[in-house]
Amino acid sequence: MSDTLLAERPAMDLGVSTRVAPLIEQVRAMVRDEIMPLEDEFHDEIPVGDRWQHTPRQTEILESLKASARAKSLWNFWLTDSERGYGLSTVEYAYLAEEMGKSPLAPEVFNCNAPDTGNMEVFERYGSDAMKETWLKRMLNGEIRSAYLMTEPDHGSSDATNIRMSCVRDGDHYVLNGEKWWSSGAGDPRCAVYITMVYTPTDGNKHQQHSMIVVDANTPGITKLRPMQVFGHDHAPHGHLHLRFEDVRVPVENLLLEEGRGFEVAQGRLGPGRIHHCMRAIGQAEQAIELMCKRSINREAFGKQLYKLGANFDIIAECRMEIEQARLLCLKAAWMMDNASAREAAFWISQIKVVAPRMSLKVTDEAMQMFGGQGISQDTPLATNWMNLRTLRFADGPDAVHRNFIGRSELRKHTQEKI
Amino acid sequence: MSDTLLAERPAMDLGVSTRVAPLIEQVRAMVRDEIMPLEDEFHDEIPVGDRWQHTPRQTEILESLKASARAKSLWNFWLTDSERGYGLSTVEYAYLAEEMGKSPLAPEVFNCNAPDTGNMEVFERYGSDAMKETWLKRMLNGEIRSAYLMTEPDHGSSDATNIRMSCVRDGDHYVLNGEKWWSSGAGDPRCAVYITMVYTPTDGNKHQQHSMIVVDANTPGITKLRPMQVFGHDHAPHGHLHLRFEDVRVPVENLLLEEGRGFEVAQGRLGPGRIHHCMRAIGQAEQAIELMCKRSINREAFGKQLYKLGANFDIIAECRMEIEQARLLCLKAAWMMDNASAREAAFWISQIKVVAPRMSLKVTDEAMQMFGGQGISQDTPLATNWMNLRTLRFADGPDAVHRNFIGRSELRKHTQEKI
């Protein structure tokens, strides 16, 4: 038993609380009964006309669903410890995120979609009153969307200290130059604001060389170079854009906290986001195992239902065991986030960030295999889920970076040396 | 999320309770400070003289440690819900079992060793007053030991319905004939009683064909054929014996419950035992990762500490993630045992029975590899732990049987068919 456990005095309740149980039911019902039935129609509309605008029907679908969610007060759950939100704990929210993971539309419908939740969290924690008025309010209402600009094409961003977008003060403005890519959501016509990591070298250590600044998406000097593709898909109109900044002038008051504190903002932003991603991944694993079970019951080959063939009992069993373990680890990480310091919680968040996407990829892959060719076709959500899950092994830090952090933390338990 | 979770109303507290926290500290301290320092001496005594008797020094070591444990009231923790014991929950006991797993002597020292705990549980739940007086009392005092006779050489015992030791009523006695093997603990000179599964065919279904009967170890007609070896070791004097029963006469009142209810007793016995085994396995995994970390800090090759070489950060990180997941799953299974029906808990116990030994074998194997040749030698506990853990993948049901059960249970969530 790790020493941490002994120190854990508040009850480590990882179950479904009485408060959140009815919300889970409501979210699950709405996903199943209202959102999922419209998924295909929404998706099939995308290639009509300008790919980078929602069609009128898409807008109608999204807005009516959002209205329905708000009418049921199923909105902004992610604001875990704020008076603006439900006041749910991270553990409680985790169960809701799992349900929302089962439909690609659901997170936006409940205003719980990335990268907006992380960006709203930044405004909530670190933003000025003006920012809250200008951006946060509209985001909480689901009126605008946002992007988070971090990764750069020319520098290995798994080590964020490499980020080099220049940001030089010139009077009342900062002037930004450089390129960002994988700016997810920046293609959406409703995307109004970018939270942007920039390089502002100081005398401090390597984690004090960057700043975080709020950039209006319509500021002159920003060019959309191209959408990055994910397994050949541009995800229009959401998009993962490659952007160029040329002499982009941003008012000095748009800087968050102060120069050199960019990492502080980034860290505050990333923890909850990783847990949300992971719990959605677990929701997709549940979706996959359900599809796999139903397929193996309903389909025959060689004169038998599939589940009776070969290793299929074992495959299903292994998937179940991996899902349960990953969920418990994710809930433990959420509980640490609620009950321990950010530093302590980081050890657990890194673990779940490695474990959950990998597990969900495996379960989804097994489900695809159970379906045969249909498993990679448009007839199941598996292929789309798989591609999205695969990106999670890079997003918010590749596995190797998290494993390094976990390994170092483990070693530090046994030595005073710097490791 | 599985439906089960929604139904979980009592808080799913998987943490260290305030009640058990000081016990963990006491057990850990006694294992580290009193038991481990005597391990080598105890072990080195074994081959002196008759391998199937404890030497005087071994007896002295064991009895003085047991006396010390009793003096501290660290005794019989496993009696989770009995007034005779601590009244600990299974979750609480699990944390103690983890600590006891770190020394091969520890479980006996605290009177928490297999197969005695399971056998005592049988007497406690199903035994007559006479049995409690004759056997249970002395077992609770650590005066005698016991064995559990189930597996047979000629029948695949992974399917216990195959068991065929005959048991025929003859007046006031049952007459037993057949062979049992892997009767662990039957070599110990203090082993006084066998709980024995026998074949008593009835008209009922296949789980109503067997009975459980209490056999005095000194009954005439029992021959010790040979000790089974585990990776070449006979584990004398404990022993895993191959026994022959020839016209062994047992009083009818020794039958537990009644004819045909052998499976009922077996199931009641196995659940907690599996959790104990698994939590001890997790303790051994913690022991292995600690040794691995220390080795990788203290040893150099190619001019660097080992942890700086190759994949070692990643190996350590993967081990940590697997340990945490397995522990949480084990605690969840323990919690189900405390809070749900035996039938519901079985789904979780089968999972942990597959997961925990496999995980601990992997972590132990990685630790051996980090040590090089020394890792498989007498200089670390790793090789011994590995061999014992490997047996766990058969004991109380091989992995394949548990996976089959898990897979079936999962499929049943999606159909009314018999699966």
Next chain:
Amino acid sequence: MSDTLLAERPAMDLGVSTRVAPLIEQVRAMVRDEIMPLEDEFHDEIPVGDRWQHTPRQTEILESLKASARAKSLWNFWLTDSERGYGLSTVEYAYLAEEMGKSPLAPEVFNCNAPDTGNMEVFERYGSDAMKETWLKRMLNGEIRSAYLMTEPDHGSSDATNIRMSCVRDGDHYVLNGEKWWSSGAGDPRCAVYITMVYTPTDGNKHQQHSMIVVDANTPGITKLRPMQVFGHDHAPHGHLHLRFEDVRVPVENLLLEEGRGFEVAQGRLGPGRIHHCMRAIGQAEQAIELMCKRSINREAFGKQLYKLGANFDIIAECRMEIEQARLLCLKAAWMMDNASAREAAFWISQIKVVAPRMSLKVTDEAMQMFGGQGISQDTPLATNWMNLRTLRFADGPDAVHRNFIGRSELRKHTQEKI
């Protein structure tokens, strides 16, 4: 050593022969210098106008490359044992297939693309003179393309005895009714002929219930219902079509061999095709490990080249070991195809069919991870390769079916029982 090995008298030469060595160099050079430079342009043209026609520029690219290949006599290598081809052995062709696997355009450029090679093999082995004149000649010239219609949406086609497209004789014609899907290449406007598996029940055993018939793609009654998508891509204009046959009348002389011998044709067709697929998969694995190595040398993070970080040496080493093993197994399977009976070779072909795609997926996945987000983007061929490789785990039989066959074959070595 398996007994088969002892019986192997012709030298098991798995190396590059002096005959094929210069061909490998020529193919490799043409892929690298002529084909790859045009890949992006060819691909970017696809969505212009009607997705199901080649654009003039695409036609120009393809035809000029084909002309270049023919001018160099790099054409129709796959005809391994025919006087029409090179007379290469399967082992020799395997090395060429590996090179062609490195560009998605290459197989067609050398007229070695699936499903045309398999279909040409069918015409060569089983076709009438008229068929050779009408179809084979033009296919060998690269003038027309073809499809192979086997899988059906309503029947688990991993067990091909399930195929149920009806084929009823009516005078001089057969009348076909039913649906086929995953008809790869049927979207291509040049696709002129379908080799089609149909259900023609007889009194024979379950492998004598089907026939193979040649269908002109322009026969009335064939409807293109939709393209199946592979991870969201329709692969236009090639396409994997879902087709409906309604009273499609086909002249009786179009039947291959005779009624009930469909499986015989299918088996003759599949063996070489599987080896071609697998060797192309190995070519893609080589492409991936090369990209991974270069990336790890040229990219820095945390102040070091990537290869110096974490487990990267080990990852590269594991990939190399898996590639070498898979290639040798594939060459051995090719050698068996050249030197043993089809029945004996099948044991090896099933093995490589499981091993090669899985290996190449793993290596490609590791390479993607080394690139970070770029690895799944349009900037490397990795994502496209991955998706195509993933389909290989279903195509020509899912892994589970091959494993079952391998397992049964292995067991039969030890018993006379029917297994």
Next chain:
Amino acid sequence: MSDTLLAERPAMDLGVSTRVAPLIEQVRAMVRDEIMPLEDEFHDEIPVGDRWQHTPRQTEILESLKASARAKSLWNFWLTDSERGYGLSTVEYAYLAEEMGKSPLAPEVFNCNAPDTGNMEVFERYGSDAMKETWLKRMLNGEIRSAYLMTEPDHGSSDATNIRMSCVRDGDHYVLNGEKWWSSGAGDPRCAVYITMVYTPTDGNKHQQHSMIVVDANTPGITKLRPMQVFGHDHAPHGHLHLRFEDVRVPVENLLLEEGRGFEVAQGRLGPGRIHHCMRAIGQAEQAIELMCKRSINREAFGKQLYKLGANFDIIAECRMEIEQARLLCLKAAWMMDNASAREAAFWISQIKVVAPRMSLKVTDEAMQMFGGQGISQDTPLATNWMNLRTLRFADGPDAVHRNFIGRSELRKHTQEKI
């Protein structure tokens, strides 16, 4: 395809040659019919009396088997390219080693046992005429045995440049001081000579700091401290000894080659030895899969033969695929040893050194699981094989060192940098 392959001009014949085919049959027959039937009796004699002497019956068994082998001219196969031996190629010998791997007694019976073969190879290649007369001749006759003293307790020997046994010239002698452990075979009363790696620092690079010297086992000053245990077994009388050297005086003419060339001798010695080990490991994998298949046919559970249950077809199939791949890789490495430079061959030998023991451990482990408890008992050879195979992952370099070498070699294909 790797460039190496293109350069391979001599036919890469990995099959059974006509020359070696009858030898394989003879060795196989003798192992099966003469050696295996005596294994249990030989093994059961070990603990009688002084564990470190052979009993008269053991000597009788060994010597009569050796006489039988010599009478059939089945002797000293390993001398691949010498006029003293058969003149077999390494590929040919590999097939024989596979057969000899199936019985722990077989290698000695055919005078092909480690570490003697490696040591004889050293005398053959680097020894003086006097050494050949004194030691090699008697070893080739099977009269004496030998040990190879390399690993030291206080220095990480995975990096052999760490070796520190001192060796200081004093007139006509070298004086040796230090400790060696894992000196396999040094417990055997017939062990007459040690080839010993010692530290003789020079001005050269780090691979020129050591020497190899021949030490008569009876030289004064050598103390046998203890036998190292392998999973609790001392392997008496063979033994893996921990030895202390105190002022051990060795004549200067016993130095092999000259001071500073110890690594040269070590490398020449290790290549063939690794291939022998690996092919024996493959023989054990074949033994395991055969046992697994037979068990799964002959044993029933749940009313069915085991092979019909769960994932057993798949498990057997996966084992078969891994065995075939590992064997082919091993044969390829042997072929490189026969046909390429030592430097080129090293890349392949490192690969097989990682692959073969790991594969054979996996197959053996699956076989154990198929047997249940019996699989780890004295009733099958599986547990013993497993323990011996596990040591192979350390012996002659741990996996991590080989993977590092493979990874570096792979990277060097793509850069001129020093890697």
